[in-house]
Amino acid sequence: MNKILVALLMLAVPALVSADSLWALEQSTLTYHVSHPLHQTEGVSHAARGKGICHAGTCEFLIAVPVKSFDSGDSNRDLHMLQVTRGAQFPIVTVRTELPESASGSATIHADLQIQFAGQTVEYKQVPFELAADRKATRITGTIPATLSDFKIDPPSLLTIPVKNEIPVRVEMTWRSQ
Amino acid sequence: MKPNAARVALIIGVSALLSSLALAQGANTTPGQAQQPPENESKAQSRENLPNAPSSGKTAPSLEDLGFPPAEAQGNAKEQALLDRRTHMLKIHQRMGLITTIPLLATVITSFNAGGKSTSSSARDLHAALGGTTGVLYFTTAYFALRAPKPPGTESRGQIRLHKTLAWIHGPGMVLTPILGAMAFDQKSKGEKIHGIAQAHGPVAIVTAGAFGAALLSVSVKF
Numbered sequence: 001m002n003k004i005l006v007a008l009l010m011l012a013v014p015a016l017v018s019a020d021s022l023w024a025l026e027q028s029t030l031t032y033h034v035s036h037p038l039h040q041t042e043g044v045s046h047a048a049r050g051k052g053i054c055h056a057g058t059c060e061f062l063i064a065v066p067v068k069s070f071d072s073g074d075s076n077r078d079l080h081m082l083q084v085t086r087g088a089q090f091p092i093v094t095v096r097t098e099l100p101e102s103a104s105g106s107a108t109i110h111a112d113l114q115i116q117f118a119g120q121t122v123e124y125k126q127v128p129f130e131l132a133a134d135r136k137a138t139r140i141t142g143t144i145p146a147t148l149s150d151f152k153i154d155p156p157s158l159l160t161i162p163v164k165n166e167i168p169v170r171v172e173m174t175w176r177s178q
Numbered sequence: 179m180k181p182n183a184a185r186v187a188l189i190i191g192v193s194a195l196l197s198s199l200a201l202a203q204g205a206n207t208t209p210g211q212a213q214q215p216p217e218n219e220s221k222a223q224s225r226e227n228l229p230n231a232p233s234s235g236k237t238a239p240s241l242e243d244l245g246f247p248p249a250e251a252q253g254n255a256k257e258q259a260l261l262d263r264r265t266h267m268l269k270i271h272q273r274m275g276l277i278t279t280i281p282l283l284a285t286v287i288t289s290f291n292a293g294g295k296s297t298s299s300s301a302r303d304l305h306a307a308l309g310g311t312t313g314v315l316y317f318t319t320a321y322f323a324l325r326a327p328k329p330p331g332t333e334s335r336g337q338i339r340l341h342k343t344l345a346w347i348h349g350p351g352m353v354l355t356p357i358l359g360a361m362a363f364d365q366k367s368k369g370e371k372i373h374g375i376a377q378a379h380g381p382v383a384i385v386t387a388g389a390f391g392a393a394l395l396s397v398s399v400k401f
Binding site: 038039049050051052053055060061062064066072073074075076077079080082083084086087088089090091092094096158159160 | 237238239240241243244245246250251252253254255257258260261262264265268272273276328329332333334335336337338341397398399
């Protein structure tokens with residue numbers, strides 16, 4: 001009797017910390033925008049991967065994307081972007097956030113994002129995102145108001161004129177509940 | 179406490195400890211964290227004001243969960259140094275290219291007075307001197323572009339391709355123009371009318387300057 005009880009308890013302990021539900025990032029388009037008096041440039045990546053683990057009414061999300069996966073349409077610019085963002089030294093951008101499980105039913109969410117990029121960790125508070133749920137998939141769109149100075153990135157310059165400090169990142173993601 | 183109850187309590191305790199250790203280890207071996215600045219401190223500081231900031235909870239997903247192999251998440255200092263050197267050299271290339279534009283324009287402007295019938299002319303001397311200066315600056319500019327390291331496997335895409343293609347025009351042009359110019363200068367100095375291949379000095383110079391200007395614009399203006 002005791003042995004059965006022990007076995008049941010041993011099984012129960014890991015189960016206590018297991019996830020209630022999971023979210024997986026199905027599709028994503030991340031677009032950074034750089035402004036210069038002579039250029040308006042966008043770099044796009046579809047290589048983000050993400051996962052959300054929900055437990056006790058709260059979901060913890062991690063989204064990661066390789067820095068070198070961003071394509072601006074010009075290889076020279078992309079290599080320069082990789083250099084200024086120290087993309088070889090810190091090859092992955094990660095975004096972490098925690099949301100209530102009930103948020104998936106909302107039309108708008110405000111997320112506190114913790115972003116690791118270029119060797120820096122920066123928090124963006126209450127970033128608004130639009131949600132559009134379709135059965136098990138949820139489409140999320142929004143813009144992260146990132147700036148170069150937040151991540152201690154020296155603004156690249158063209159013809160000695162530096163780009164603007166603001167580099168908003170447009171986020172379009174489709175998440176699927178598992 | 180009865181011996182059996184004590185045994186059960188001990189097993190539960192060990193089991194819980196092992197579970198939490200395994201999860202904590204999983205969280206600590208996140209590849210991204212090794213290359214990032216101390217995260218725990220910044221998290222702890224910032225989370226005070228963040229109602230739903232990410233916690234270091236045991237259920238948080240890791241980079242390994244997302245399928246990023248540790249090698250991909252690891253930083254490469256050697257590659258970063260190569261990129262830094264490349265950018266440094268290309269910045270010099272860009273600045274030198276802009277500086278070269280000044281004597282190039284001056285050479286083009288002074289070319290209108292460089293002809294004439296006299297065997298000696300200060301305007302012609304000035305044109306020749308400016309042309310020589312342009313040549314020296316041009317080849318210094320080119321050196322920094324040609325010697326800038328490129329990460330292996332990089333293929334040129336976008337407007338930089340046009341910039342590089344135009345170099346096949348202004349590069350040989352910058353070699354030919356001063357040679358033809360020297361021939362024309364020599365013929366003029368002897369009181370001869372410019373003849374032979376030296377007659378091409380003007381047209382070659384125009385094409386060269388045009389290609390140089392287009393190369394400058396190809397990386398400055400988006401079209």
